Every structure is written in C-alpha cells, then in structure tokens.
Amino acid sequence: MLAGSGHSTALGATMHTDTTASLIDRLRGGDAVALEEVMEQFAPRVHRLAYGITRNQADAEEVVQDVFLRLFRKIDAFEGRSALGTWIYRIAVNMALIKRRGKRATLEVLLEDHLPTFRDDGHREGDRAMLLADWSDTPEDQVLSNETRETVRRMIASLPDHYRVVLLLRDMEELSNEETAEILDDTVASVKSRLHRARMALREQLTSSFVLGRGPATANAAPAH
Amino acid sequence: MSHTEPHLPGPEGTRHERHGAGVSHLTCRDLIGLLLDYLEATLDEDSVALFERHLADCAPCRAYLRTYDRSRQLIGQVERVDMPVEMRDRLRDLLLGRLDSRPS
Numbered sequence: 001m002l003a004g005s006g007h008s009t010a011l012g013a014t015m016h017t018d019t020t021a022s023l024i025d026r027l028r029g030g031d032a033v034a035l036e037e038v039m040e041q042f043a044p045r046v047h048r049l050a051y052g053i054t055r056n057q058a059d060a061e062e063v064v065q066d067v068f069l070r071l072f073r074k075i076d077a078f079e080g081r082s083a084l085g086t087w088i089y090r091i092a093v094n095m096a097l098i099k100r101r102g103k104r105a106t107l108e109v110l111l112e113d114h115l116p117t118f119r120d121d122g123h124r125e126g127d128r129a130m131l132l133a134d135w136s137d138t139p140e141d142q143v144l145s146n147e148t149r150e151t152v153r154r155m156i157a158s159l160p161d162h163y164r165v166v167l168l169l170r171d172m173e174e175l176s177n178e179e180t181a182e183i184l185d186d187t188v189a190s191v192k193s194r195l196h197r198a199r200m201a202l203r204e205q206l207t208s209s210f211v212l213g214r215g216p217a218t219a220n221a222a223p224a225h
Numbered sequence: 226m227s228h229t230e231p232h233l234p235g236p237e238g239t240r241h242e243r244h245g246a247g248v249s250h251l252t253c254r255d256l257i258g259l260l261l262d263y264l265e266a267t268l269d270e271d272s273v274a275l276f277e278r279h280l281a282d283c284a285p286c287r288a289y290l291r292t293y294d295r296s297r298q299l300i301g302q303v304e305r306v307d308m309p310v311e312m313r314d315r316l317r318d319l320l321l322g323r324l325d326s327r328p329s
Binding site: 043048069156192206 | 308
C-alpha cells in the first residue's frame with residue numbers, strides 16, 4: 001500500500017535555518033564567504049526552477065544572476081519576515097515567469113482534456129486497457145527512456161504557468177504545500193488543488209503513451225495486488 | 226491486499242453506493258479526489274479505512290494510485306537539471322566582482 005508520501009522537506013529545513021541572523025549579517029557586511037555559502041546552497045535550485053519554468057538555459061542563467069544581484073542589493077532591506085529561501089524562490093519564480101511571458105512557443109494544454117472523467121455512478125470512464133493499465137513497476141531504465149522523459153517534459157512544458165510552477169516546487173524541489181503556498185502567496189488549498197490536477201493530467205498522458213505502445217512498456221493489465 | 230479479479234465498472238455501480246447520512250463506501254470519483262491527501266497521510270482514520278476498503282476491491286483504482294504516485298516521482302527524476310559548472314563560475318565571478326566594487 002502506498003502511503004506517507006507527504007513530507008516535511010529536507011529543503012524546507014534549510015530554508016528555515018538559513019534565516020539565521022549571522023548569515024544575513026555577514027551578507028550585509030559584504031562577507032564573500034557568506035555569499036559563496038548562499039550561492040552554493042541556492043544557485044543550483046534557482047537554476048533548476050528557472051530552467052523548469054523558462055525551458056531555456058540562457059534565460060535560466062539570466063534569472064539566476066538577476067536573483068542574486070537583487071539579493072545582493074536588497075539584503076539590507078530583508079526583514080526576515082519569511083525565510084531567506086522562501087524569499088529567493090519567490091523572486092526566482094517571478095523573474096522566470098516574466099522571462100517566459102512573450103516567449104511561449106508551446107501551446108498550453110487544456111487541463112480538462114487530460115483529467116479522469118466519471119460516470120454518474122462515480123465509476124471512472126474509459127476502456128478496459130486504460131482503466132487497468134499499471135506501468136508503475138516498469139524497470140527504472142525503461143521508464144526513464146528518452147521517450148518517457150520527452151513525454152514528461154512536453155507535458156510539463158505545456159501546463160499553464162500556475163500549474164507548472166506548483167508542480168515544480170512540489171515534485172521537483174520537494175517543498176511542502178505550505179512552503180509552496182508561501183512562495184506563491186497563495187492558499188494551501190489552492191496549491192493542493194493545482195498540484196493534484198497537474199499530476200492527474202501527467203499520469204493520464206503517460207498512461208496513454210504506455211497503453212498505446214509508444215512508451216517503454218505496454219501497460220500491464222494484470223489485476224493489481 | 227488480496228489478489229482479486231479486476232473490478233471493472235458495472236452498469237449499476239451498486240458497490241459504491243452511499244448509505245444513510247454517513248458515507249459507508251467511496252466511489253472511484255471519491256477515491257481519486259482523496260488521493261493526494263491519502264499519499265500525504267493527512268486523511269483521518271475513518272477516511273483511510275474507507276479509502277483502503279475501496280482500494281482492496283477496485284483494481285482500476287489500485288492501478289490509478291500506483292501510476293499517479295510513479296508519475297509524481299518521475300517529475301523529480303526527469304526535471305532535475307544540473308546547473309552547468311561554467312554557469313556557476315560566471316555567477317561567482319559576477320557576484321564577487323560586485324562585492325569588490327562595493328564602497329567599504
């Protein structure tokens with residue numbers, strides 16, 4: 001039985017410990033070592049998130065540089081009302097979304113087209129192969145084939161921004177619902193709703209891909225355990 | 226969980242009917258609506274019992290749960306892109322340069 005995938009995050013722990021006054025004070029004092037510490041801790045995450053949103057390395061690099069230059073300029077005004085990590089992620093999301101706007105090459109998917117549908121009696125609609133398709137045990141090297149990776153990337157890239165950002169913060173950055181809500185200045189309920197819908201849409205596309213034989217394994221339609 | 230024949234939606238759906246004021250059975254729609262909370266272990270005990278009772282009888286929902294959870298994992302595995310070393314070096318040079326040029 002699958003359970004307990006919820007988490008209070010390892011990243012979350014660092015997001016809160018890094019608000020220590022000493023690190024902030026050292027940054028304010030122009031301490032190069034403190035700057036390197038913050039860079040080491042956050043630059044890879046900011047880059048990953050920025051790339052996830054913009055899908056472009058040059059744009060991601062500009063976002064990373066802008067985020068740290070802004071941190072550098074604004075550190076005196078940082079009041080510590082939120083954790084430093086939350087503050088950095090929030091700036092990164094906003095800057096990356098600005099970069100993405102006006103450059104969208106991918107047609108956004110209509111999420112409703114990829115959500116499960118139900119009959120009046122509450123049963124899921126669909127053909128037998130799709131309903132019973134269970135590709136979750138497909139070996140790692142097969143499930144991570146280039147084709148599957150491409151399906152996942154294409155699907156994530158085609159999500160509307162406010163779904164994609166939630167998916168990246170939760171499932172890639174492994175932040176909690178609460179941290180994600182704080183970064184996006186949104187409610188936890190809204191974050192959870194968008195996360196669930198985005199995951200369902202991705203699951204549907206992956207399953208279609210596997211059932212139609214384009215994925216690494218034709219779906220295993222044996223009864224589940 | 227016992228091995229059972231796959232339970233496909235029947236025309237009547239009687240297996241999932243609700244009874245009385247309380248809920249004694251979940252439908253597939255209910256279960257999928259609770260999936261995220263179940264995986265995050267934030268459901269109350271009664272809801273977990275209902276959830277798992279439905280799951281034990283419903284092969285499509287078991288498949289849904291497992292593939293949903295695997296999809297979630299795949300996002301982290303596929304989307305994690307390492308920051309290129311040269312990009313990191315450029316960032317370091319830029320920031321340390323700004324630091325050096327700050328008035329003391």
